[in-house]
Amino acid sequence: MNTTIRALTGATALCAIAGIAAAQDNVTLTVATVNNGDMIRMQELTGEFTAANPTISVEWVTLEENILRERVTTDIATQGGQYDVLTIGTYEVPIWAKQNWLVPLDDMPADYDADDLLPAVREALSVDGTLYAAPFYGESAMVMYRTDLAEAAGVTIPESPTWTDIKAAAEAMTDKANEVYGICLRGKPGWGENMGFITAMANSYGARWFDMDWKPQFDSEEWKATMTDYLTMMTEYGPPGASSNGFNENLSLFQQGKCAIWIDATVAAGFVTDPDTSTVADSVGFAQFPNREGVDNHGNWLWAWSLAVPASSKSPDAAKTFIAWATGKGYTSLIAEKQGWRAAPPGTRTSLYENAEYQEAAPFAAMTLTSMNAANTAKSSVQDIPYTGGQFVAIPEFQGIGTSVGQQFSAALAGQMSADDALASAQSNVTREMTRAGYIK
Structure with missing residues (x-):
C-alpha cells in the first residue's frame, strides 16, 4: 500500500x-x-x-x-x-x-x-x-511443514507435491518417542471441519460427491483411495486423539513443535510464523495442496x-x-x-x-495467492458434477449430510469402524437424504 x-x-x-x-x-x-x-x-x-x-x-x-x-x-x-x-x-x-x-x-x-x-x-x-x-x-489450503525436520530426515517437499511425496515425508519425519508426529490433519466431525479437508483431499484424488444424476459416489475407487490414505497417514504418523482435532487444535500442535506437516487453511501461515506464539516460527516451509499422481487438481479449497x-x-x-x-x-x-x-x-x-x-x-504471501488463484469452485472435481463449491457442495442440504458423513469418517479415524464401513454408511445415508430432498428421482 x-x-x-x-x-x-x-x-x-x-x-x-x-x-x-x-x-x-x-x-x-x-x-x-x-x-x-x-x-x-x-x-x-x-x-x-x-x-x-x-x-x-x-x-x-x-x-x-x-x-x-x-x-x-x-x-x-x-x-x-x-x-x-x-x-x-x-x-x-x-x-x-x-x-x-x-x-x-x-x-x-x-x-x-x-x-x-x-x-x-x-x-x-x-x-x-x-x-x-x-x-x-x-x-485456500496449502502444506505447512518443518524445514528443519525435513532436512534432518533427508526429505524434500517440492512446491507442488503429490500425496506420495507427503506420505513419504510424514513417515520420515515421525518421531513419536519425542512427541513429534509426521502429519496433522483435521479429524473433528463437521461439514466445515473434517469434511472441509477430506472433501478437498477427495477432489485432489479425482473423486466427487455426486454424479450428474445427484447419486452419491462414496462407493467409487477414488473415495476409497482417499479414505485409505487419510486413515493410514493419521493412524501411523498422526497425533493421538486426532478424531477430536480441528483447525485450532492442529494449529496449537504445530506451534508447539509437535507436527512435522500440517495441511490446512492458508490463513494459518501468519500464526505458525509468529515468533510470539510459535516455537517453530523460523523453520516453516510452504507448498501447494497435494494432488494424486495423474490428477490435475489441488483440492480447489x-x-x-x-x-x-x-x-x-x-x-x-x-x-x-x-x-x-x-x-x-x-x-x-x-x-x-x-x-x-x-x-x-x-x-x-x-x-x-x-x-x-x-x-x-x-514469506507465505506468494504461496497463499498461488493457492487462491488456483482454486476453481465452479468445477471442484475433474469429473463432471452438478454442483459448485470447492471443499463443500453448495446446496442447502450439505450442512446436514456433510456433518453426518463427517461423523462416520471421524468414527473410522477413532478406530470404531473400517474405511469400507464408513464409506458404505455414507453412501447409504446420503442416498436416502438426497432422495428425500427430491434430488434423486
Whole structure:
C-alpha cells in the first residue's frame, strides 16, 4: 500500500466510513463471530471502532466454529434478530442471499473500494453481481511443514507435491518417542471441519460427491483411495486423539513443535510464523495442496470468513458501518501499525499482495495467492458434477449430510469402524437424504 492508504489508520480511517450510521444514535450491535485468531484480533481492536463511532457500541458472541454455524443458521432461518452482524462463509452467502435473508452491501462508502477485493472472493460473496457479505479474511489450503525436520530426515517437499511425496515425508519425519508426529490433519466431525479437508483431499484424488444424476459416489475407487490414505497417514504418523482435532487444535500442535506437516487453511501461515506464539516460527516451509499422481487438481479449497447483515437486524446501517471498518483498507493498515504486516488479514484484497512491505514480512504471501488463484469452485472435481463449491457442495442440504458423513469418517479415524464401513454408511445415508430432498428421482 502507498503512504496515502497507510495514513488511513485509527480514527482517520474510521471517520472515513462513519457516515452510514450517522443518523442512528446509541446503537448496540451484537456481532457473532468464530474463535479464530484473526477474529480475536478484531475483537481486541473494538475500541478503535467505538472511539470513532461513539454512538455505536459492540457486544461480541465468540463461538467455536460448529456452534457458531448452528446458532447463526437457526437465528437467520427463524428471523430471530439475535445478531446484527454475522460471521459466515462462502457456503452460506449465496444460499442465504437468494432467500432474502441478507442485506445487500451495494451502498458501501466509495473509499471502501470493493473493486480491490480479490475477484474469486468477491464473486463467491455476490449474487447477480451484488455483494452480500464483505470478506474479513480469505483462504485456500496449502502444506505447512518443518524445514528443519525435513532436512534432518533427508526429505524434500517440492512446491507442488503429490500425496506420495507427503506420505513419504510424514513417515520420515515421525518421531513419536519425542512427541513429534509426521502429519496433522483435521479429524473433528463437521461439514466445515473434517469434511472441509477430506472433501478437498477427495477432489485432489479425482473423486466427487455426486454424479450428474445427484447419486452419491462414496462407493467409487477414488473415495476409497482417499479414505485409505487419510486413515493410514493419521493412524501411523498422526497425533493421538486426532478424531477430536480441528483447525485450532492442529494449529496449537504445530506451534508447539509437535507436527512435522500440517495441511490446512492458508490463513494459518501468519500464526505458525509468529515468533510470539510459535516455537517453530523460523523453520516453516510452504507448498501447494497435494494432488494424486495423474490428477490435475489441488483440492480447489476456497473460503472466506465474511461479515454480513441479517435482514432481521434492527440496526442495518450501523452494522454496515462496522463491516466497512472491519473489512476495509484502513483496518489492514491499523493491524500493520499495531502488530506488523505479517498479521494483516490475508486473502481478501489485491492491494495487500502488491504491497512490498507485506511481501517482505509474510514469506507465505506468494504461496497463499498461488493457492487462491488456483482454486476453481465452479468445477471442484475433474469429473463432471452438478454442483459448485470447492471443499463443500453448495446446496442447502450439505450442512446436514456433510456433518453426518463427517461423523462416520471421524468414527473410522477413532478406530470404531473400517474405511469400507464408513464409506458404505455414507453412501447409504446420503442416498436416502438426497432422495428425500427430491434430488434423486
